[in-house]
Amino acid sequence: MRLSLSVLAFCMSPSALPAVSVDVTPDAIIFRDGDKLITEYRYAGTVAVEKGKGTKPLAKPYFYPLNAPGGTPTTRAWPLKRGSAGETTDHFHQKSAWFCHGDVIPEGITLKAKSSDKHVQGVDFWSEFPNHGRIVCVKIDELMTTNGTASVVTHNEWRTPEGAVVLRETRTIAVSTTGTGNLIAVDIALQAVAKSVTFGDTKEGSFGVRVSDDLRLNNPKSTGVVTSADGSAATGPKKGTLPMWGQVAAWHDYSGTIDGKPVGIAIFADPGNPHPSAWHTRDYGLMAANPFGRDKSGYPAMKGKTELVKLDKGQTMKLRYAIYAHTGDVKTGRVAEAFTAFAK
Secondary structure, eight states, X not given: OEEEEEOOOTTSOGGGOOEEEEEEOSSEEEEEETTEEEEEEEOSSEEEOSSSSOEEEOSSOEEEEEBOTTSOBOBOOTTTSOOOTTOOOOOTTOOSEEEEESOEEEESOOXXXXXXXXXXXXXXXXXXXXXXXXXXXXXXXXXXXXXXXXXXXXXXXXXXXXXXXXXXXXXXXXXEEOSSEEEXXXXXXXXXXXXXXXXXXXXXXXXXXXXXXXXXXXXXXXXXXXXXXXXXXXXXXXXXXXXXXXOBOSEEEXXXXXXXXXXXXXXXXXXXXXXXXXXXXXXXXXXXXXXXXOXXXXXXXXXXXXXXXXXXXXXXXXXXXXXXXXXXXXXXXXXXXXXXXXXX
């Protein structure tokens, strides 16, 4: 299926709106601006195993690549594409961009296969250690147009290692583009299937990206800069805990130079979310908004907070995030302006 849709841009006049096309394949939903790829949302199929030969089913849907206008990729290719000079090969589970959580605790469902991570009380949807959970796309609805934005509604099941459904999720993906950035907005509705579902207290979550190795701060040749909406920043080369790690903010941005081109990628957390996000943003290129981590996560902003997020059976929680892949740095890429438009 291929449709061409006009997409509303926050900084462009109606006469200058670009056209976004969408291809839906058995494995991916592909968004393009003309002949330029914006992103692929990969929801089915297999991926190569971490070591050795062979493949395995997807642990969860992910976006790859995530290109800035002009086609520069802003996220790491490994392990989806391998063999790039100097590529990092850590954190196999961090595949470009995703949404999940590292400890989802269902009541009333027996977990025979326990996570190999002793800190996980329920099901681990974040890592891909033995006995991890899977987020499986079971349905894709037709494309829609709302205020000129191209969107697709997808339906997922969060399953235990044995295949029991813990959560049902409706995930709406809306893509728009401007002269400075490509925006992928993701609306999430999680409904508990188990008697109750508790989101465990862990730093391993939730809406995340793994940025290009060229941007990561701990690269000795890094040109990267991490900027938080609260005004704090960290500039590469830099190793260690970043000043914005574990703090609550509306957005984080990772910018720098890739192949001589200034680009960046930001994550936005909607201020209307029922739980504010603390940030699991690291020097090695991880950037993730986590609404579920509490005192045990180690996040400074959550010190002393112990009340966990819980859904009773049938109860639904809605969250909204976005990815903004842009040209330029945080200022010339108009990150703050893009967030304001997203949050309206």
